[in-house]
Amino acid sequence: MAKITVVSPLAPKRFPEMPVIDGVSFSTVAAGIKYEGRADVMLARLAPGTTVAGVFTKSATRSAPVLDCQEKLGGPAKDGAAILVNSGNSNAFTGRNGRDAVARIVGAVARACDVPETRVFTSSTGVIGEPLPFERITERLDTLAATLDPNAIEAAAAAIMTTDTFTKGATASVEIDGKTVSIAGIAKGSGMIAPDMATMLVYIFTDARIDQGTLQSLVATHNEKTFNCITVDSDTSTSDTVLVCATGASGVDVGDSAPFGDALHKVMKDLAHLVVKDGEGATKFVEITVTGAASDKDAKTHALSVANSPLVKTAIAGEDPNWGRIVMAIGKSGAPADRDALSIRFGDVEVARKGWVNPDYVEAEAAAHMKGQNICIHVDIGLGSGKATVWTCDLTHGYIEINADYRS
C-alpha cells in the first residue's frame, strides 16, 4: 500500500471550526479492518424528523453499499436515520458476499441505534475484491452507539480517510426569519488506496427543516456545479457517495429559499475543492472556466476535456503556459468549437485571441502566473453564451509514484 507521509501542499492550515448541528451525533472506533492504530469506522446518528438526500457514482459497477443507499433515499423521516462508514475495504466487486455484508451491517446498526433498517445508510472505501470482514464492525456497534457525541465531527472526518493526507471539513450558516440555520460537512477525497481507485465520500448535515423531495432536488442541482465539476485523473470510483441530512432542529422551514441553497452550494463547493487539493501528487489547484460555448453543457464538455488532458496537466506541473495543448483539448472534446474564434487566458494574461497568438502576448507574464499555486485558465469559445467552471490539479511525478511505484 502506498505510504503517504507528506501532507498535500494545497491543504488548508487546519480543520475549520464546525458548528454543532442539533440532531446529529458521531462516534468512531478502531475496528482493524485494514489499518492499524487508527479509527476506521464512523457512526452518525440522526434524530427523528431527519430527511436524507443523496447522489451517487454513475459507474455501471457500483458497489453493494451504493446500490443499497440508492434504494433507501426518500424513506420516512419520522424514524430518524443512521450512517455507518468504514475505511480500509470498499466491499466492491465482492459478488453476493457484498450484499450479505451490507445486510449484516445494516441490521446491526438498526438494532444498536433503534432505527428501521430502511433508514440505515452505509458506505465502504478501501481495497476492492476482498470480502469485507463485517463482524469487526457489527461486534463494535454497541460501543459506537454508546459513545455518540454531537461534537465529534472532526474525528468522524478522520475515520473515513483512506490515504487522504488531511481531514476535510466545510461549514456555512445563514440567517432566515431571524434564526440561524447551520450546515457542516465532511469528505474523504481522492487519496488512493491500492488496489482501489480514488473514492469520494461526502456527508453534509444541517439543522434546516426541508422535505426530502425539495432537498433531493437541491442536492442534485448543486452537485452538477460542484462535485460533478471536479476531476483528478478522469477515473470514476465504484463507490462515490454524497449524502445530505436535514434534521429540522432549527425549526426553520428553508423550502427552496435562495440563501439556504447558496449556503449548501458553498459547503459542497468547498468540500469539492478540498478533494481536488488532496489529489494524488497535486502541487497546483487549477480552475478552468469556459465561456462563449454554444450551451452550458458544451462549455462543461470543453472544460472537462481540458481538465482531464494529461498533456495540459503535465504542462501545468511544468509551469509552462502551453496554450497549444489547450487548443488541442478543446478540439478533441467533441463539443462544437471554431479554431479561429478561440481566445485563451492564463490568469489575467490573454495568450491567444480569435485563433492566433495575441500580438501583445509576453510569455514571461503568463509564465509568472503558472508559477503560482492557484492556476486560472479561461477559454472563450466565441460561439454563444454557454459557460462552465471546473477544477482539477496538475499531473506530477507524485501521481506516478503513488499509483505505480508502490505495489498493492
Added chain:
Amino acid sequence: MAKITVVSPLAPKRFPEMPVIDGVSFSTVAAGIKYEGRADVMLARLAPGTTVAGVFTKSATRSAPVLDCQEKLGGPAKDGAAILVNSGNSNAFTGRNGRDAVARIVGAVARACDVPETRVFTSSTGVIGEPLPFERITERLDTLAATLDPNAIEAAAAAIMTTDTFTKGATASVEIDGKTVSIAGIAKGSGMIAPDMATMLVYIFTDARIDQGTLQSLVATHNEKTFNCITVDSDTSTSDTVLVCATGASGVDVGDSAPFGDALHKVMKDLAHLVVKDGEGATKFVEITVTGAASDKDAKTHALSVANSPLVKTAIAGEDPNWGRIVMAIGKSGAPADRDALSIRFGDVEVARKGWVNPDYVEAEAAAHMKGQNICIHVDIGLGSGKATVWTCDLTHGYIEINADYRS
C-alpha cells in the same frame, strides 16, 4: 524542447527491408525550419494514375494542411500527385496565415513537380501557433524535385520525425493472379514536440490498381481497427493524417479483394503498433481485448476506457496485476456492463470470474505476466458477442519528464 536521447525500449531492432513501389519516388532536404543538422522536409512524387485516399483527425481545431488535404481527396488520378511534409512547425492555430502558407507551398510543389495544385497534399508537424516559414520550403523545391529517388523511403521516414526515437516503416506483399502487389508505409508517431501535442502522420504506398472510391472505403474500414484503436494518452492532435496512395504500376486490379485488404490491414496495424511503441516514456506495449459486450461499438468503448485510464496505465508501469482498476474503467466507460458478469484475464491468468476474484487465482502468476514487455489484458463483459482490441502503453515517469520537466 524535450531532448530525447534514448531510443524507446519497445523499438524494433532495425528499419525493415522495404520494396520499391513502382511510381513513387522520394527526396528530403534540411530546410532549417526548426531543427539543426537534419532533414526536415520530405517530398513524395506519385506517377500519373495514382489514386489517393485518406483519413484525418476528427479534432474541431484541425490544422490548415489537414483541411486542405480533406478537400482534395478524390481528385483525378491521371495527373499524378505529390505529398510534401515538413517537421518542426505544425502550421496549426495560425489563423489566415496558416491557409496562406499552405497555398504557397502547394503552388511551389505543383510547379516543381508538374502536377495540378489540386493534387498536392501537405502535412506539417511540430510547434503550433507559430507562423510556418514557408519560404524555407518553397526555395528548396527545385532541389527536392531534382533529387527524387525510388529507394529513399527510409530517409523520408526520418525527415518527418519530430521527437520520435526511431524511424517507423512497415511492408507487406501479396500474390494476386500470379503477380506481386507490394505495400510500403512510413509513420511518425507520438513523440512530443513542445508546445505541440502528439501528432501521427502516416503515408502508405502501393503499386496496386484500385479506384479512389474503393480505396477510400478500404482505408476508412481498416482505420477503425488499426489507427483508431491506439491511444497513448487519450489526447488528439490537430494534425493527424493517414494518406494511402495506389500507383497502379503493378497492373493488378485489386478491387476489394480480401488478400489485398488483409495486406493493407497488416501494414496499417504494424505502423499503428510502432506509434504506440514510441509513446512518450513507454516501457510496455499493452493489448486490451474486450469480448462479450452488447455490441462491437460497446466493446471498443470499454477497451478504450481501460486503455486511457491513468490508474490502469500506472498500475501496468508498476507491474501490478491490479484488476480493481480494470473494473473501475469498465464501470465508468458509459457502455453497458454488469458487475457480476465480468471476467478478467492478465495474459493466460484468469484473475476475476463473474464478478469476483477467481477462487483459483494465484497473484504471483499474474504478477509474472506483468513483468513482461508485452502485456495482454482480456475482459469478458458477459452480456453479448461484441468484441474489440485496442493497444496502448504504460504511463511512467518518462511521460511526466517529457511533458512537464522540460520547458518549451
